[in-house]
Amino acid sequence: MIFDIHKYSKEKKVKVAVVEFTNYAMVWWERLVVERRRNRERPVSTWEELKTIMKKKYVPKHYYRELFNRLQMITRGNKSVEEY
Numbered sequence: 001m002i003f004d005i006h007k008y009s010k011e012k013k014v015k016v017a018v019v020e021f022t023n024y025a026m027v028w029w030e031r032l033v034v035e036r037r038r039n040r041e042r043p044v045s046t047w048e049e050l051k052t053i054m055k056k057k058y059v060p061k062h063y064y065r066e067l068f069n070r071l072q073m074i075t076r077g078n079k080s081v082e083e084y
Contacts, residue, residue, distance in 0.1 A: 003047075013047040028057065 003013055021029050032053070036043060044050050074080075 010046045010048070014044055014050050017047075017050060 002008075002016065008016060018029055033043065035041075044053060072080075
């Protein structure tokens with residue numbers, strides 16, 4: 001919502017998001033920045049890149065499969081999602 005209100009650029013979105021990190025997320029971010037510098041990789045500069053890196057770190061591999069399975073099991077009365 002903050003991004004929509006302020007119309008931040010893609011580069012600024014990364015900085016705004018990182019400011020909100022706390023505890024383990026901030027430690028993880030600082031370590032990531034140092035690792036990328038040490039490996040001579042460019043810094044994370046776009047919102048899409050940050051989201052991708054964070055998904056790899058924080059979303060378990062089985063999450064989407066479980067989410068899909070739960071979706072398939074939703075019912076409305078006696079009917080499945082497909083039937084409804």
